[in-house]
Amino acid sequence: MTEQSYKTKEVAQRLHVSPATILKWVKKHDIPYSINSYGHYCFEEETMSMFYTIKKENQKLVYPDAGQSDVVSSQLAIDRLAATEEKVQMIERMVVNKADDIVTFQLVEHRKTVEKLNKRIQKLEAEVDKLQVQDQGLTSEFEKDKEIKKNKRFIPSLFLFD
Known part of the structure; x- marks a missing residue:
């Protein structure tokens, strides 16, 4: 065989x-x-x-320990679990702090942008006010000129006989 x-x-x-x-x-x-x-x-x-x-x-x-059967006590397992939970909580706090830092930074940047825009708006308002004052001044001068021309026409008309 x-x-x-x-x-x-x-x-x-x-x-x-x-x-x-x-x-x-x-x-x-x-x-x-x-x-x-x-x-x-x-x-x-x-x-x-x-x-x-x-x-x-x-x-x-x-796997050098593969042949051995290690028995882990329940207290040791509980201690390891507690240590792991502490590490997880610490990491969670770090993440929350980091998120807070990011939000704070963003708020500061937004505030700076808003302040710049407010200053720009104030400058534009001042320019508009100036232009309005100038326009009113021109309008009043135009009215004065119109009045003077009207008066100039009125005087000669007194001497005209129809």
Whole structure:
């Protein structure tokens, strides 16, 4: 009876890793393989134990405490939760303060703009007042001139006889 052989993809699925990881392990650890007629790597059943061993070693390197079951006391969990809540509250206060600062800055800028506009309006009102005074002065002079011309016509008309 012939032994079962697995392709790279099948080995990767059994170990829950990517096929690229299997190929890296083959090169790094000199795992024996054969190549089928399609050019695929094939692994015998006995090499599967090597892959499992390599995977366990890599997990220990990445997660050194994975094999240990640590029990966390409820008081420690409560303390950590309280510390986290304090940090969240502090961050919330910082956000509120920052928002207040931004609103204050915007109000100051708006106030400056309004003051500039008020000054400009006052200048324009002064100009309008000046123009109105000048217009009234011209109108009164025009009326005086009209009155003088009227009087000049009246005097000669006294001497005219019809």
